[in-house]
Amino acid sequence: MSPDILAPLTIAAMAVVTYCTRIGGFLLLRNRSLSPRALAVLEAVPGCVLISVIAPRFVAGKPGELLALAITLLAAWRLPLLPTVLVSVVATGLLRHFM
């Protein structure tokens, strides 16, 4: 299929899937409760997905990239979103240039 069609289709699929999650909990769980184990798994889901998506950064071959990641990690731990992004982008750009 051509990308012209696949991109809008993917966007539509996202919208459908997400709406299903919004009404799904209401429909399925309104009259019962989840086990603590099921709750623990559901709570872990977003974090597991986020860390998996950025995992390649942790095994980047170049030392400059790894150092940039370490700086980003430190910033993310201490600062709000926007300063973190700024520190991270500047550090990455500089390290790429000089290392």
Added chain:
Amino acid sequence: MSTGAEFRRGLRESLPVLIGFLPIALVLGAQATAKGFQSWQVPLMTGGNFAGGSEFVAVGLWAVPPDLLLIAAMTLLVNSRHLLMGAALAPLVRHLPARKIFPSLFVMCDESWAMGLADARKRGIFSLPYYLGTSAGMWTTWVLFTFIGAFFGPMIGDLSVFGFDMAFTAVFLVLLRGAWTSFKAARPWFVSLAVAAPTYLVLPGAWYVATGAISGLIAAFFLAEEK
């Protein structure tokens, strides 16, 4: 109080949240076009999906052409927390007719859900127009500013030369920090990382996301203490 007044109260009280949305929306929009989104496709995604975390994941995995099944599956995983949120909301809206509940759930995001529930706790009753007021401002702000980010992003040029591609990693790490409660609770994340990173090195494509996410969830299942 009248419906209109309640709606306006929700809109007014959501203002600080809207200001917080601005930079995230701009970054998301700019990254989306850098990854190959057409600028008109960005508000389509952010308006129809309206769940920021999954949109950052989709942009991170985006290619031309995109892998529809992978992105749909990851959207489902990231947004599975909505199942819990909807379930928590259910007893408060049970008295309302379905024709009001189902459209209202379309705009349920972390922030509008939290505000609606906090207001209900304070006042003893869930106010649908208040919740819709908070949601309306959030939806409009999100769609508008992701589009502005998408529109002006390309004018800055090739972002990876300057390190702009790291912005997306930074956003994810801040989101993880926000979800962090304790090392114990975060153990499944480390399992995900320990599996996803080697998978990335040995397998082509985006398998590392699936293997990492699933092994983290298996770990969460076995690490959860029985009550």
